[in-house]
Amino acid sequence: MNNPIISFQNVSKTFSRKGENFLALDNINLDINKGDIFGIIGASGAGKSTLLRLINHLESPSHGTVLINGVSLQGINKKQLNDVKKDIGMIFQHFNLLNSRTVFHNVAIPLILQGRDKAFIHERVMELLEFVNLGDKAQSYPDELSGGQKQRVGIARALAGNPSILLCDEATSALDPHTTVQILLLLQEINQRYGITIVLITHEMSVVQKICHNVAVMADGHMVEQGNVLALFGQPQNTVTASFVQSVIHDRLPEQTVARIKQQKDSRALRLEFVGQTAQQPIVNQLIREYPVQVNILFANMSEVQNTILGFMIVQLRGETAHIDSAIHYLHTAGVKISDV
Ligand SMILES: Nc1ncnc2c1ncn2[C@@H]1O[C@H](COP(=O)(O)OP(=O)(O)OP(=O)(O)O)[C@@H](O)[C@H]1O
Ligand SMILES: [Mg+2]
Incomplete structure (x- = not known):
């Protein structure tokens, strides 16, 4: 058995709100293997984004440990943490692009921050833009692009630093169904061609159905079920899972x-x-x-x-x-x- 590339061990996360504690994640145990496309599905407020933010250490756990490639994010120094973070790309529902900068510049940002030289940056950015089919848009501005094109820029930027993990937080939720499928196919190609592990958060089971290999179902800060997508679609054990499955596969009589x-x-x-x-x-x-x-x-x-x-x-x-x-x-x-x- 491979060592998981991402591992949650007894992870809980508590937020303080106006002096009161709120348990956003309750004792999460989760292993994600290298090369997987792993879906995390749950209703709004279930704790999906919080879980994702623990992977790239935008949040730290209140209890338990998050391990990336077997290394605990809690036990390492700042330099080591930065190295781990460099290995993780992220894309967002609303793309998070800089509107005052060109497409080229947006994709170049991680490389500029890494102190790469101009020639390297130019070659890498153009290679990425060709890959996401936006080679002719390098000098355009984000406002001149469609939602699907903006997300392609987001994907190119996330891949700039050659990460082994790509985190996607509702990456297709702002897109129409046709564009959603195109972006999902692009993510699938990234996974297959470069072996990048993808963790994909969504509230739409159709997204899980299209590209995920494994899936975890969350409700109210709990992990209620996880497993292989085919098995889970066939025999959901939990009522929350069953209702998500039924949103795409109708198998019930009135x-x-x-x-x-x-x-x-x-x-x-x-x-x-x-x-x-x-x-x-x-x-x-x-x-x-x-x-x-x-x-x-x-x-x-x-x-x-x-x-x-x-x-x-x-x-x-x-x-x-x-x-x-x-x-x-x-x-x-x-x-x-x-x-x-
Ligand atoms: N920084 C914070 N401070 C206080 N509460 C927070 C914070 N971040 C998240 N929460 C709370 O934790 C819970 C889980 O939030 P989270 O954003 O992880 O949910 P989600 O599953 O991503 O929801 P959505 O589908 O709406 O994006 C919510 O009740 C939220 O209000
Ligand atoms: Mg969220």
């Missing part, structure tokens, strides 16, 4: 419909989950042909998560109990995950 079905005799309503290959087999066809049960398909939906097909179906099986049981046994052996509705 409650009254469920109640009506449950009243019926010799019947069982099941939620079937098909993952990957299982979603491409004629399993239901086989079920209908080979088992003496009636199959009533109440709902079906197919999505793609992490390039894998994730299918949900809600079916009502009607017939003798023994026949229904053997039909369920068949579905199990065919690799379908089954739960009662």
Whole structure:
């Protein structure tokens, strides 16, 4: 097992507000592996930005330890801390560009602060602007750009110092859906081409669905669930997670419909989950042909998560109990995950 590039160990953060203490993060434990695209999702006020700000030491924990590459940010001197910070880039919801400076200058800022010479800066900035597809905008000002273009400048600036970690705080929340997808694809390319670890904060599950490998779900300062995106989308354990998943994947029937079905005799309503290959087999066809049960398909939906097909179906099986049981046994052996509705 690799050592995580970012590790939270029993981290809590308390803010003082008008003399009262407010627990913004409560005993967070989290490991993010190198090369991951890690999503952190939660409602407003859940503590997402606070968590992100602990990674690049804009905040420090009230309890516990944040480790970057195995090094505790709490136990090192200023020079070492600056070295760690240089290795972390960040992009923001509202881009945080200097409007009085050109696109070129905005991207150059981290390099100027590092004391790089002019020729180096010119070459690196132009290379980055080409990479984010803004080679022709070097002399433009931020106000002359669209939101998507501004975020591309933000991304180029964050990459200027060659970081190994890129933090994204609601980086697509101010963008329209089409531009959001373009920016997410760019982040994915950065991850794949340069192996940069991306930590991405969002309140939109569609963002997690599109590019994250792993995800942590936060509510009221707590980490309520974390894991692989595909597993978490398929079988959310926590109600907060389930409601985020349902915002992009509909897999529920109206409650009254469920109640009506449950009243019926010799019947069982099941939620079937098909993952990957299982979603491409004629399993239901086989079920209908080979088992003496009636199959009533109440709902079906197919999505793609992490390039894998994730299918949900809600079916009502009607017939003798023994026949229904053997039909369920068949579905199990065919690799379908089954739960009662
Ligand atoms: N510097 C601070 N002083 C006092 N309270 C703070 C401070 N920073 C954050 N908080 C509080 O901590 C809680 C978590 O804030 P945080 O900004 O991390 O939430 P968030 O999940 O990023 O929300 P949003 O989605 O709205 O950005 C909030 O209740 C916030 O008011
Ligand atoms: Mg925030």
